[in-house]
Amino acid sequence: MNKTPNELLNTQKSVDVNGSSFQWDTSKGVFQFEGGDVMLFWIDSAFKVFLDSIEEITGEGTADLVFETAGYRTGLVVSDFYKNKIGDIKKSIEALPNIYVTAGWGKTFIDVNIEKKEAVISISNSWETKVKKAQGSNRMGRFLPGHWAGVFTGLFDTHMWYEIQEDDSKQNIMKIKITETDITPSDNIRDLVQREEQNEIMKLEAMVENRTRELTDLIREISSPIIPVTDHIVVIPLIGKYNELRSKDMLEHTLTSLPQHRAKFVILDLTGIKSIDSEMIDMLNKLVSSARLFGMETLLVGISPELSMEVTKHQYSLGDSTYFRNLKHAIHFAFAKEGMFIQEPNQP
Template sequence: MGSEMNYKIGGIDFGWDLDKGRFIFEGEDAVLFWISSAMKTFFDTIEEISGEEASNLVFESTGFRQGLVVGQYFEKIKEITVAEAADMITSTYASAGWGLTRIEDLNFESKTFTAIMKDSWEHKVNVAQGKTKGGSFLPAHYAGVFSGLFGTTIWYKIKQHQLEGHEHSIIEYFPSNIKISDNIHELARKKESDQIRQLESVVEEKTAELKELVNRLSSPIIPVLDGIVVVPLIGKYEEDRAEQLIINTLNKLPSYKAGYLVLDLTGLDQEIGRHTVSLIEKIGSAAKLIGTKTILVGISSELGIAITQSSINLSKFDCFQTLQHGIHYAIGQMGRKII
């Protein structure tokens, strides 16, 4: 027997040229794969890399576009009708191992029909994958085939899948404005939106963690002597951070039995906001309610200007140029002195 072999099975030409490693199906180069191993691995890999949603669209888009090429080819053969072309296509696919497909209720005016599929290669791949829901390649493929035959876009609705325990799959087809390219772009936009939402969530989470860290570290309560604590104000205080500082300070002052609270304003930002000036007044007034006197130290020229331009009166607090002066004053008011 020579290296070239040709057979006609069911009216379909099959051929092999072993010297060149070719398999010929209906006069065209073709290739054979094992369904439950090679094709399964192919599908598994696409789904693993792309994810379920994207891979479904890949299979659907590929199936439709391949079918469109087939349908357009048969549409150009003017001597055959759409029904005859449909019979030829399904018979050819059956001989190629695509499973059995029967076209029913074909209506040329409404351009609708129903496809009955049984034991398709896609069904066998899905069984090998252990899936419980059938794929979209072949349903979309026949939509592409008849889009080419009818010269208008045909889409589909799956009524039942063989994989769900039925004897066969039933797919209904009808004209539609659906475009595969639109579906691809929609998925791309959805994935982009999902990624943006994920990034926003991460940013919000990290921002909250950072704000909590800043609140803990930027304005600690420092006990310097019995009855005297220092709170350095650092950076810029917006409403939330100012409120948090007041709460933290007032909650901790009683545990230190503080008679004097020294607010060190040296580390404040050069740009003093209204929340900062209000913070100084609020924390001093609140401390007074629990018996703690407030001393202000380290007032810069910028802060002094901001205070005079505000309606807040800080004259009720003792003010000193440096932290040392403020601590010495508090010690003296307590009847002590440093030796």
């Protein structure tokens, strides 16, 4: 029976490199390293695109934490595998450089003090520095430092963390110090979440502050308009409650704008005032005094019975102003003092 070209090929291959085994079974599409399924990536193209995509979606800060945490957890997997395979911690550490160089993770040197639980890992030609170089990035790699922290956390059975002592993508060299610590990836994740929450809060506060400023400016513009009725008469409607800031704005706006009108009569319309206090009285008296300094007479209108009772109850003084029930009466009065009158249409 004739065999097809594929059947003539040897579908199973096995290679031992530095004590690490590689197996291929092309009939099943399987590639294994140390008995576990693996796959291959081109570092500076396909794998770079993979990492670029993560950074683009999550942002650099979050991506660093993702790589760091993923590195740490894969380090735990590696330490667990070789502790079970070799058994002895010292022998496991001695085997690691050959394992990593064989797997294409770079030339690795480990200087370890088991008693002090400290290690310095020097790596040249690592895949992470190659990716950073291909990206044109000056940021430090986070996967390998996190990974080695995870490896020694598993080997020493205590929390270990890293300090990057050197990371030169141009020379393709990385040096990492691993020491015992209380830091864990979970702590870093919480810190990141808190930082992001704080950033969002700060952004929201800035938006609220800007919006509040815009609304305050708008209120200032519309809350103290000076409305000219004739060349000699202006009306200032007062609406709502006047606190210290609003009273100050009102006075400043009025003092700045009144001289431009050259009016003889200023009518303060209190129809929109529902309650009155000493601060409001003080503002009204200052308005009256300011108008008098400009040679203007002040007329007060729109004082409701309730407002009148409050003024009487608290014995507030509104100076020598003339009072009218409504705006119409005040305007008629001002016209009369100028020797003019308003002729109303005949009633049917």
